[in-house]
Amino acid sequence: MQKSLITILGAGAAGIGMAATLKRFGITDFQVIDKGQVGQSFRQWSPYTHFISPSFNTAGFGFPDLNAVTPDTSPGMFLQSEHPSGPAFAAYLQAIADELQLPVICGEEIYHISYQDGYYHLTGKKDSYQSPYLILALGDYAFPYDGGIENAYLGIHYSQLGDYQHLTEAQTYSIIGGNEAAFDTAIASARRGYRSTIYTDRSAIDSQSYDPSQGLSLYTKHRYQQFAAAIEIKRGVRIQAIQKKGPLFTLISQDGSHFDSPTAPILATGFAAVKSPLIQDLFELDGTRPVLNEWDESTLLPDLFMVGPQVQHQNVILCYIYKYRQRFAVLAEEIARRQGLDLNQGQVQHYKDNQMYLADLSCCGTDCFC
Numbered sequence: 001m002q003k004s005l006i007t008i009l010g011a012g013a014a015g016i017g018m019a020a021t022l023k024r025f026g027i028t029d030f031q032v033i034d035k036g037q038v039g040q041s042f043r044q045w046s047p048y049t050h051f052i053s054p055s056f057n058t059a060g061f062g063f064p065d066l067n068a069v070t071p072d073t074s075p076g077m078f079l080q081s082e083h084p085s086g087p088a089f090a091a092y093l094q095a096i097a098d099e100l101q102l103p104v105i106c107g108e109e110i111y112h113i114s115y116q117d118g119y120y121h122l123t124g125k126k127d128s129y130q131s132p133y134l135i136l137a138l139g140d141y142a143f144p145y146d147g148g149i150e151n152a153y154l155g156i157h158y159s160q161l162g163d164y165q166h167l168t169e170a171q172t173y174s175i176i177g178g179n180e181a182a183f184d185t186a187i188a189s190a191r192r193g194y195r196s197t198i199y200t201d202r203s204a205i206d207s208q209s210y211d212p213s214q215g216l217s218l219y220t221k222h223r224y225q226q227f228a229a230a231i232e233i234k235r236g237v238r239i240q241a242i243q244k245k246g247p248l249f250t251l252i253s254q255d256g257s258h259f260d261s262p263t264a265p266i267l268a269t270g271f272a273a274v275k276s277p278l279i280q281d282l283f284e285l286d287g288t289r290p291v292l293n294e295w296d297e298s299t300l301l302p303d304l305f306m307v308g309p310q311v312q313h314q315n316v317i318l319c320y321i322y323k324y325r326q327r328f329a330v331l332a333e334e335i336a337r338r339q340g341l342d343l344n345q346g347q348v349q350h351y352k353d354n355q356m357y358l359a360d361l362s363c364c365g366t367d368c369f370c
Contacts, residue, residue: 017069045086177268
């Protein structure tokens, strides 16, 4: 059994960012566990998918690269790319893990977590692990969500599209969903010469919110405008079931309308880490998100935290790196307070000076006057 003060489950952007924060703050008794490699989910991204948030280095002015997981690194500069691909970003995360000598255990799949006598017990295929503090940094890409659609197995989830080479059966594809993934799929299809129809009860492109968590990013809007003629949007359509009769797939909406598709529909219905059977019983759920207290901690079990894109506080959705990275330092400080540990205050201030310390979530408005 491997024991430590803190176990971080997941070695993606959230897990490596959290681990780097602990190490720089002077907390070294921790371990990071991942069933794959560092940045495994990013390695599985389609080659057509890139970060929608731009990467560029402004750290000298106290504003780190939007996709950086530490204050003084820049994936944009490291990768020489403004919109990194998934595999490229994984290389950036690996570079941080190597530089800081983070204790990452790769290739270890955890299949059971229990809490007993003040400790979290994790059972893996290779070993077992024990810690009084557990931080879940599972990300969401590995947990596709089907939107509650009946017979969703008849469709193809966005995360399974790969290089799109198998999409050669028709000239028009049906896409269920109206947010980033739906438009990313439609744009990638249009680049290959195919048309798409997006079925959505509400489209992010129509949102008046300036928050990219609510509306479509400018990066995606710009790409959409280039291929808008090849993309039809059927608004106000909530698909609730899929049927297959012979060669045709039929999409059935909530109001009973039917839409035929010559190929399996593509499900751009999002992700939900809480659907993982590993953690379902560890959190209260509100839809597809965990209920957390002010410390991003489970309301069911103590000293069990979550970092990453699933974290939400009321209307504040921390689903982008530049948002959720601001909670790493807050959690590290809280764990240190509970344990009576002294932190490297210079590093704590460094995170604060670089806008990577968000304790007051009431200041997260996004409205612009023009």
